[in-house]
Amino acid sequence: MPPGTILTGKWNGKKYKLERLLGLGANGQVYLATLGRSVCAIKIGTEAAELQGEANVLASLDGTERGRGRPPFLLDVDDFTLNGKDVPFYSMRYVPGAPLKSYLKKHGTHWIGVIGYRLMERLAELHEAGWVFSDIKNDNVLVHDFGRVELVDYGGMTAIGRSVRQFTEIYDRGYWSAGSRTADPAYDWFGFGMLWLHATDGKRLLQLSGTRLPQDRGVEDLMKLVRTNPKLRPMERWLERAFHGDFQDSREALKEWRLAHRKKDSREKPERAHVPAWMTGLLVLSVALCATLASVWLFR
Known part of the structure; x- marks a missing residue:
């Protein structure tokens, strides 16, 4: 729909002005919109039941979120009339920021620890509420303001124990023969690990996925990439556990991520420069010589 389109809710009567297209998905389109002076995002779909399901989630x-003092994500659910037909939509809080890879390219990979911690904390909250995000990928992770993270596009959210509703192949553990497509926290841990491989080593990862037969793909292929990637080598043990689903729960995964980066940061602290003995001696000799010359000049 072109910028400037006015979308009027059939039931709630709110008037939204569409500013620009933000993204296209399998089940709808997302637009940046304004409602009076406020800014929001609107998702327009074709299947009312599916869109209503997302809104319910x-x-x-x-x-x-209200219990944690955060503003609501869902703002409005309604229909609008287009060519004589009712089209469903919902409006939600607009999340500013850049996709993960773009943020790291601009601000540096030293942000991996902070961003990863905040993202895993968010996932832990979802898991504790009984949900799996499932479709973790670069475009669905927006970063802004000193590494603050937001997940977007909740279309793939799946109740724990159900079959995953939406996923991206290269992030999917089933694609890498690492587990089923049943929603559990470990499914998100796998996607979380793949996010960092894709963000820091995307070219080699895509080459690997394109050259390996489905029956030959596995976690060990991914770990070979990790071990030869200087940016990820410090998190090798954490990523191996994530790919194998080897955490007790997401809070343990969060704790271990923080510990891995504390060790990494301590190893990277520059040591105090060691001054060789010959340089110290040369400095002392220079000072003594200057003092001698000064005294000769004063008392001649």
């Missing part, structure tokens, strides 16, 4: 999460 966001509403349930908002109940948890």
